[in-house]
Amino acid sequence: MMEIAERPSKKECAKTIMAIHDVMDILSGKWKVSIIACLCFQKRRYTDLLREINGISGKVLSRELKDLEVNQLITRTVKDTQPITVEYEITEYGATLKEVTNVIADWGLEHRRRIIGGN
Amino acid sequence: MMEIAERPSKKECAKTIMAIHDVMDILSGKWKVSIIACLCFQKRRYTDLLREINGISGKVLSRELKDLEVNQLITRTVKDTQPITVEYEITEYGATLKEVTNVIADWGLEHRRRIIGGN
DNA sequence: TAAGTTTGTTACCAAAAGTAACAGTGACAA
């Protein structure tokens, strides 16, 4: 008669918060989720990303890409074209974040409708 | 014969990235998602949050709470108990983020299993 | 030779996050 499973147990809450903290460590910063979403659509080169992700700077982009590569969410491949191009591609593991990016994007679209009004 | 709907169209990708950018502006920083998730379980006081969200500092917590309040995701209510206590509660709108926090937490749990191994 | 493309890096500055100590109010205990 001590623990009749309180609503959401304290343990469950703590576990959830810990899990979220883990994720936010990997996806920290303003840009990583956008980069991953972009690469989930298709692989891209450095300059493509620079153009598609509006507002990111070259320096930040290359650092974020390194971080994501270290965490095995994307791969970096140098093609011996002329001039050399570099392709960034989502890994199979990175692609498991697709649902995360989708849910975030969906909420963002609703939010925009709510805040900015129609359209 | 010009636009037979390329795979994911450029427009769709741009729209997604814009939406994600909007969300990351609101949920920027390491802590906001954790705070929201915690408050989705049930309302809490300042010190509760400080204790449950491991690693956050008082200063950061109070700033994040202010940000979330400005964005109408949570409410702040001063109760005239002795001593005064302050209750933070998720708003109806904030609760629409529940799915986002759930998906993130789920991914985090899987990630932990993968990286750290069992358990 | 000059200018452009591609993938970055470097040096510098600004903004955000983190740390630790403190403050004001009241309760409670000796």
Next chain:
DNA sequence: TTGTCACTGTTACTTTTGGTAACAAACTTA
């Protein structure tokens, strides 16, 4: 009545992260 505790923050300071602009190396095209 004096000291200690709980609660909700704030202040001053340091560290980390983000942003800007210029540059670099290698090759192509005019």
